[in-house]
Each structure stands twice: as C-alpha cells, then as structure tokens.
Amino acid sequence: MPQTDYQANSAEVPPAATLPPLRQPASRTDRVRDALRQAILEGALxxxxALVERELAEMYGVSKTPVREALKQLQSTGLVEPNAYQGVSVRRPDNRLVQELYTARCAAEPEAVRLAAVRLGATPHAAARQALQEATALIGSGETRGLGVANRRFHRALYTACDNGFLCGFLDQLQDLTAFVAGLGWRLRATWEEEAAEHAAILTAMEQGDGPLAERLTREHIEKAKQTISRALGDAPGAGR
Incomplete structure (x- = not known):
C-alpha cells in the first residue's frame, strides 16, 4: 500500500510564525457563562x-441572546437542566447523579493518575502542590467558596500529567459537575480537612513515582467522596425530589 506523503503540499501552507495570533476578546456569551458558572459553583445560585433569560439579561446589561447561548453551554456541562416551565434551572443533584458521576470518575481517574506517576517518576509536582496549598489556605481562612475550584485544579494537575488526551478530555468534561456536587455536599456536611489529608497522601505517592499507590489512594478517595455525598444528600430536606 503506498504511503501518503503528508509533506507534499507543505510549501503551500505558511509557517506558523507568519500567522496572526487569535486575540479576540471574550464574547458577551463567555462573560455571562463564566459569571453564572461561578455563581452556581459557589452556591450563590x-x-x-430558575434562570430566567429576561432577568439575567437585565442583571448583566446584555440582550437575551448571549444569556440564551450561555445557558445552553451550561446545560452541556450538566450544571443546569430543563424545568417544567420550558426554561432552565440550576441542577438539583440526587443520589443517582452522584453514583453515576463518581463511578465514571472512578473508572478513569485512578488509571490516569497511575500513568502520570509512572510517566513522571519520582519528582516534585509543582502545579498540584500549589493547588493543594491554595486549598489548604482557603480551609484555614474559613473562606471555602472557592475550595471546589481549587480542588478541581489539584485533581486536574495530577491526571493531565498522564499525557493521554482521551482520558484527560473525558475527565475534563466532568470537572464542573464534580465541583458543583462536591460543593453542595460540603454545605450539607463539611469534610474539607479529611479530603485535604487524602489529597496530600495522593500527592506524596505521585511525587515518589509510586503509580500503584497513587492509583489506589485516588480510587479510595473518589469512592469515599461518593459515599459521603450520597449520605449527605440523603439527609438533606427534600432529597430525591
């Protein structure tokens, strides 16, 4: 079978250095989406x-079009869902969501962390350690609104080091919904310090290049979080509605 010559027409394509960079400012849709995302993750919403397009458009000083597009994007992440009034509302998590979400994480994340530890070997992991320090500082100050995002940065710093685009892409899709569910669980039952200790143990195994230990600790951490949040949601008033 003849091989395709991928270089044959390379002369027709200008080198990357001659192409102008993309410096387009964030759109109104992006700004509205990011503001709503932060409000949902921090519990302000x-x-x-219910997220009413007209009300949000007035609040942010934009037309309804960027609000509508922002809500569509948030729906794709799982943070909002259709309601009975042909609009959307902030998602109301239940135990089924928790089980499915954390089972999906458990199927992929421990293996990604193991691959990352083996790939990097025994070496400091600056990005993960910085995220862990930020989370620890938030816990110490009592300012825990941003803790979910800091924890997601920690987890992402670990699993993206596996350098497997398919695994990372799948886990990235779960990031916002995981932060949302975890934040709701903390508001019902605070487990910040326990989780911080578990994160520290995972990072130690990672920096020692111990892939099997990092995998086991990550799996145990996710499973424990699933059980804790399920119990918290079960104890909450109106749970399962």
Missing part, C-alpha cells in the same frame, strides 16, 4: 433556582 442554589439547586432548583
């Missing part, structure tokens, strides 16, 4: 809260 609670589960079940």
């Amino acid at each position: 609670p589960p079940g809260k």
Whole structure:
C-alpha cells in the first residue's frame, strides 16, 4: 500500500510564525457563562433556582441572546437542566447523579493518575502542590467558596500529567459537575480537612513515582467522596425530589 506523503503540499501552507495570533476578546456569551458558572459553583445560585433569560439579561446589561447561548453551554456541562416551565434551572443533584458521576470518575481517574506517576517518576509536582496549598489556605481562612475550584485544579494537575488526551478530555468534561456536587455536599456536611489529608497522601505517592499507590489512594478517595455525598444528600430536606 503506498504511503501518503503528508509533506507534499507543505510549501503551500505558511509557517506558523507568519500567522496572526487569535486575540479576540471574550464574547458577551463567555462573560455571562463564566459569571453564572461561578455563581452556581459557589452556591450563590442554589439547586432548583430558575434562570430566567429576561432577568439575567437585565442583571448583566446584555440582550437575551448571549444569556440564551450561555445557558445552553451550561446545560452541556450538566450544571443546569430543563424545568417544567420550558426554561432552565440550576441542577438539583440526587443520589443517582452522584453514583453515576463518581463511578465514571472512578473508572478513569485512578488509571490516569497511575500513568502520570509512572510517566513522571519520582519528582516534585509543582502545579498540584500549589493547588493543594491554595486549598489548604482557603480551609484555614474559613473562606471555602472557592475550595471546589481549587480542588478541581489539584485533581486536574495530577491526571493531565498522564499525557493521554482521551482520558484527560473525558475527565475534563466532568470537572464542573464534580465541583458543583462536591460543593453542595460540603454545605450539607463539611469534610474539607479529611479530603485535604487524602489529597496530600495522593500527592506524596505521585511525587515518589509510586503509580500503584497513587492509583489506589485516588480510587479510595473518589469512592469515599461518593459515599459521603450520597449520605449527605440523603439527609438533606427534600432529597430525591
């Protein structure tokens, strides 16, 4: 079978250095989406809260079009869901969501962390350690609104080091919903310090290049979080509605 010559037409394509960089400012849709995302993750917009396009457009000083597009993007992440009034509301997590979400994480993340530890070997992991320090500082100050995002940065710093685009892409899709569910669980039952200790143990195994230990600790951490959040949601008033 003849081989395709991928270089045959390379002369027709200008070198990357001659192409102008993309410096387009963030769109109104992006700004609205990011503001709503932050409000949802920090609990300012609670589960079940209806998100009305007209009200949001007035609040942010934009037309309804960027609000509508922002809500569509948030729906694709799982943070909002359709409601009975042909609009959308902040998602109301239940135990089924927790089980499915954390089972999906458990199927992929421990293996990604193991591959990352083997790939990097025994070496400091600056990005993960910085994220862990930021999370620890938030816990110490009592300012825990941004803790979910800091924890997601920690987990992402670990699993992206595996350098497997398919694994990372799959886990990235779960990031916002994981931060949302974890944040809701903490508001019902605070487990910040326990999770911080578990993160520290995972990072130690990672920096020692111990792939099997890092994998086991990550799996145990995710499974424990699943059980804790499920119990917290089960104890919450109106759970399962």
